[in-house]
Amino acid sequence: MKLRSILLFLFPLFCITASAQTDSSHLRISLLTCGPGTELYSTFGHTAIRVTDSARGVDMVYNYGTFDDRDPNFYVKFTRGIMIYALSNYSFQEFLQEYAYERRYVIEQELNLNGDEKQRLYAALQENALEQNRYYNYYFHTDNCTTRARDMITQKTGASVVFKNILPEKVPSFRNLIHTYLNKANQHWSKFGIDLLLGSNLDHKVTNESSMFLPDYLLMGFDSAMVDGRKLVTAKNNVLPVAPVPPSVTLFTPLFVFGMVFIIITLLSFSTQKYAQGFLNVFDAVFFLLIGLFGVVIVTLWAIRVDDVCRNNYNLGWALPTHFFMAFVVYLKRKWIQQYFRVVFVLTLLFAVCWFFIPQKINMAVLPLLGIVLVRSNFRGDLFKKRLKTKNTTNEFFGSNTKNAELK
DSSP states (O other): OOHHHHOOOOHHHHHHHHHHHHHHHHEEEEEEEOOSSSSSTTTTTTTEEEETTTTEEEEEEEEEOOOOOOOOTTTHHHTTTEEEEEEEEEEEHHHHHHHHHHTOOOEEEOOOOOOHHHHHHHHHHHTTTTTTTTTTBBBBTSHHEEEEEEEEHHHOOOOOOOOOSOOOOOBBHHHHHHHHHHHHOOOOHHHHOOOOOOOOGHHHHHBBGGGGHHHHHHHHHHHHHHEEEEEEEEEEEEEEEOOOOOOOOOOHHHHHHHHHHHHHHHHHHHHOHHHHHHHHHHHHHHHHHHHHHHHHHHHHHHHHHHTTTTOOOOOOOOTTHHHHHHHTTTOOOOOOHHHHHHHHHHHHHHHHHHGSSSSSSOTTTTTHHHHHHHHHHHHHOOOOOOOOSSOOOSSTTTSOOOOOOOOO
């Protein structure tokens, strides 16, 4: 009688436990890693989380990489580093169609989580997807769609996830990692722009955890990770095995273009032809205007951005903002202008000499630009007495017949 009573009492508990185990077996959570695309924003790949519940017919993707560029202040906020991204959830089929259209592969890693961990993560994702919770401030290398997915999985499941080292013996910097992807995609001009505008903080060495701002590194991290003594990933499949779009190849890289300009300007600088001097007056005005504008942009971004990626930018050592103002008077024969370019020559030469000691990786395409600055500041500053003399020296924008105009 007592045994029968005990069995009757325990039977509902067994049913509840069995039901919970059955429900959890219907729930499947995985990490999606997407291949790079052809546009700059997609060069580094993408990460999302897939949730499948076969009992309820659910197959959803939770994507932290969506934003609204229709915001009237979007570009102002973008310049200041205030980028509002959002978590969006939609069907896996829609997600797959988008990446199939862009010919970007999708790799799925099924996560080895128990029933409670899956339920906690699923509930956290659903709560995070609510309108009042879905928005966040996006920072490219510290808080992005990939780090958000990682943090949800490692922090909201209640499990103890341990990552093994995925970094090479020679630890790369953030800039090194970014360069790897830009080089593969032949994004030479984008690489030049990034190197010009982003300061030395990008040259800090990455840690094992911070390297996972890139989808491929998070994928590697999950491959070797352990959760409570068991492997985090139970299965890995390429759910969209498409051939990627080959990157376009061009000879007109920044290094090639600026190198050719350097050669042409150097040859013209030693020419005695009047047309050459007239052309160089125009060139100097445009060239120093652009270099000065770069300097103004660098200073502005350093001052107004809310993050630190544009700070401590050593490109200011050659892209002086003062060039912007000097461009409007560069052709005038004035003593103070001559002295200005003498100072510019010395500063630029020092920058070139200290190239390998600067705590920031300067883009190689800057070298021919330094050469142009040195050549033109030499002639504008009249640094060397043994100069080629022309029959008529000029003191006007396109040159005139006034002989031997004196510096005022």
